[in-house]
Each structure stands twice: as structure tokens, then as C-alpha cells.
Amino acid sequence: MNLYGASGHAKVIISILELLEQKITNIFDDRAPFTLLGYPVKVFEKGDTDFFIISVGNNKKRKKLAKKLGAIHYTKAIHPSAIIDKRVIIDVGTVVMAGAIINVDTHIGKHSIINTAASIDHDCKIDDFAHISPNATLCGNVQVGEGSQIGAGAVVNPNITIGKWAIIGAGAVIINDVPDGVTVVGNPGRVL
Ligand SMILES: CC(C)(COP(=O)(O)OP(=O)(O)OC[C@H]1O[C@@H](n2cnc3c(N)ncnc32)[C@H](O)[C@@H]1OP(=O)(O)O)[C@@H](O)C(=O)NCCC(=O)NCCS
Known part of the structure; x- marks a missing residue:
């Protein structure tokens, strides 16, 4: 599972994924590098883009990122x-x-x-x-x-x-x- 966005909203999503025992492969954020809840956060790189959630709370920013990321496989x-x-x-x-x-x-x-x-x-x-x-x-x-x-x-x-x-x-x-x-x-x- 890959997340794009590493703020408070992302923390809540991470906590759900941990509860569901889903592996968090990458967390991307344009302000990287830093860590979030102990996970390394890095700048987005194309390639490993399956099972993605845009973990940004702002609705307009989420739409902008979805447009930027294009046709990748999103999940819930x-x-x-x-x-x-x-x-x-x-x-x-x-x-x-x-x-x-x-x-x-x-x-x-x-x-x-x-x-x-x-x-x-x-x-x-x-x-x-x-x-x-x-x-x-x-x-x-x-x-x-x-x-x-x-x-x-x-x-x-x-x-x-x-x-x-x-x-x-x-x-x-x-x-x-x-x-x-x-x-x-x-x-x-x-x-x-
Ligand atoms: C409605 C909202 C977006 C307005 O924010 P804003 O544009 O920055 O507006 P301001 O704080 O400058 O307030 C403008 C006026 O609206 C009033 N106001 C703002 N929010 C209000 C609310 N929720 N209920 C009643 N009045 C409100 C203010 O008292 C102010 O009134 P005045 O002009 O008579 O002094 C914001 O206050 C709000 O409620 N956001 C929702 C937050 C939320 O639920 N977040 C969930 C995150 S998980």
C-alpha cells in the first residue's frame, strides 16, 4: 500500500492500515524527507504505484494530486x-x-x-x-x-x-x- 501525503489525515489512514495488517510500502510527500509515525517519508518516484491512497485532507489538493498521478491503481x-x-x-x-x-x-x-x-x-x-x-x-x-x-x-x-x-x-x-x-x-x- 502506498500513501501520498504525510500529515495528520495520513496518520489516521496509517492507523487503519496497521489495524488491517496491510503493509505500508511507501509514504510520499513533496516536503520529504522526514518520518511519520516512524515510517520514512520520501519524495514521489514513479514506478511503485499500485494500491495507492491520496492521504491529503484538503479536497482541492486531493483532486490536483489525482490529476498529477494519472491512471494508477487506487484502493480504499x-x-x-x-x-x-x-x-x-x-x-x-x-x-x-x-x-x-x-x-x-x-x-x-x-x-x-x-x-x-x-x-x-x-x-x-x-x-x-x-x-x-x-x-x-x-x-x-x-x-x-x-x-x-x-x-x-x-x-x-x-x-x-x-x-x-x-x-x-x-x-x-x-x-x-x-x-x-x-x-x-x-x-x-x-x-x-
Ligand atoms: C465555516 C468555516 C469554513 C468558516 O471559516 P472562515 O471562512 O475562515 O470564516 P471566519 O472564521 O472568518 O468566520 C466568518 C464568520 O462566520 C462565523 N462562523 C464561522 N464558522 C462558523 C460556524 N461553524 N458556525 C457558525 N458561525 C460560524 C464567524 O463567527 C464569523 O462571523 P462574523 O462575520 O459575524 O464575525 C469554518 O469556521 C468551519 O466551520 N469549518 C469546518 C471545520 C471542520 O469541520 N473541519 C473538520 C476537519 S476534520
Whole structure:
């Protein structure tokens, strides 16, 4: 398993991989050399690029890196304590942290982050490069566009559509659809 990105987010992924007893072959970061959790971190070199996860928390940077790395074989990291219905689809490059719950007929796109204890109910659709932060709650049939981040502890009501590259502030309560590219905070959510 190869990781690209060596910050706090990468530490959480390393801890999942260790729990799953998966060998961490390389950790790459443009700021290398240094060590992370005792693993050597080096500058990316082409070649050993199978089973890759882009372990960068920033959604835009993850997308940029995916474009730079091109067609390589991505994989996923899913914490064993996550509760995921058998009819959930999770695309490659995505990570699911401890205690997350993903309910029936939900689809999670590529290179996304379903963070610690996030709860995503039935029939949701999360597009690529999104981040559902710790303890956020998405009710049933919520759509989250590419690159959007749902902040820690935010609640999104049923049937809501969040546009692309939007940011929902920590603790917000979203009762109306959210357009592309805006930041929304508060209860009820208002555009900043
Ligand atoms: C919403 C957010 C992105 C705004 O950040 P920002 O653009 O730097 O905004 P500022 O801190 O300058 O705040 C702008 C205004 O919004 C308010 N605000 C910011 N975040 C807020 C929040 N979560 N809830 C309510 N109000 C908030 C500020 O009080 C300020 O109000 P004012 O203009 O009346 O003084 C950020 O505060 C946030 O909540 N990020 C999510 C963090 C998170 O969940 N991370 C998970 C990591 S795993």
C-alpha cells in the first residue's frame, strides 16, 4: 500500500492500515524527507504505484494530486468499526474512519473522506473528492457535490442537495439546498 501525503489525515489512514495488517510500502510527500509515525517519508518516484491512497485532507489538493498521478491503481481504507450496509457502493481512493455509519443504497464517490463517526443515511450520493467531517449527519437522500466538505457535527436534512465545492461550517443545520462554491454556517444554515 502506498500513501501520498504525510500529515495528520495520513496518520489516521496509517492507523487503519496497521489495524488491517496491510503493509505500508511507501509514504510520499513533496516536503520529504522526514518520518511519520516512524515510517520514512520520501519524495514521489514513479514506478511503485499500485494500491495507492491520496492521504491529503484538503479536497482541492486531493483532486490536483489525482490529476498529477494519472491512471494508477487506487484502493480504499475502511476502519473495521465502520458500519456499512451491504448495498452501499464506495469507489476507489476513499477512506472511511472509525465509527462511521453508511446506510443502504448510498453511493460514495472516489477519493472522498468519510470521517470519524460520520453518519450517512439511506439513498445518499456523495460525489468525488468530498469530505464528510467527524460526527456530521446526513439524513436520507442527501446529495453532496464534488469536492464539498460537510463540517464537523453539521446536520443535513433529508432530500437536500449540496452543490460542488461548497463548505458547510461545523455544527450547521442545513434545511435548504446549497448552491455550488458557497460557505454556509449556522442553524438554520445561511450563506456567508
Ligand atoms: C465555516 C468555516 C469554513 C468558516 O471559516 P472562515 O471562512 O475562515 O470564516 P471566519 O472564521 O472568518 O468566520 C466568518 C464568520 O462566520 C462565523 N462562523 C464561522 N464558522 C462558523 C460556524 N461553524 N458556525 C457558525 N458561525 C460560524 C464567524 O463567527 C464569523 O462571523 P462574523 O462575520 O459575524 O464575525 C469554518 O469556521 C468551519 O466551520 N469549518 C469546518 C471545520 C471542520 O469541520 N473541519 C473538520 C476537519 S476534520
